[in-house]
Amino acid sequence: MKRALFTLLCATTLSAPVMADQALATSKNCMACHALDRKLVGPSYKEVAAKYANDKSAVEKLAGKIQKGGAGTWGPVPMPANTQVSDAEAQKLAAWVLTVK
Numbered sequence: 759m760k761r762a763l764f765t766l767l768c769a770t771t772l773s774a775p776v777m778a779d780q781a782l783a784t785s786k787n788c789m790a791c792h793a794l795d796r797k798l799v800g801p802s803y804k805e806v807a808a809k810y811a812n813d814k815s816a817v818e819k820l821a822g823k824i825q826k827g828g829a830g831t832w833g834p835v836p837m838p839a840n841t842q843v844s845d846a847e848a849q850k851l852a853a854w855v856l857t858v859k
Contacts, residue, residue: 779854786843788824788851794858801832803858810856820852821845 783789791799801809810816825848829836843851 779850782847783851783854786840786847786851788840791837799835800837803855807856807858816856817849817852820855821848824848824851 780789780794783792793802795802795804797805806820810820813819823831823837824840825843825845827837827839840848
């Protein structure tokens with residue numbers, strides 16, 4: 759019984775960061791162009807997290823790109839502006855993307 763509870767607790771705890779805001783990303787249509795671990799139209803969240811891993815201003819940079827869009831960082835396909843994403847949601851999404859491993 760204790761072992762089963764421990765296993766369940768560990769599995770839930772270890773998977774929590776990945777699922778933390780995937781629902782928000784899905785609701786804001788981010789997952790239409792991005793995936794956790796493979797390139798779709800845009801880079802995978804895993805690639806983005808690796809690129810910005812040592813950048814202390816990454817959350818602010820990514821939140822800005824989420825809302826205003828961007829071009830040239832990941833190739834010729836521009837990321838459109840996402841005006842439906844609030845400042846708080848953009849910060850939350852950017853912080854979550856940086857946790858994807």
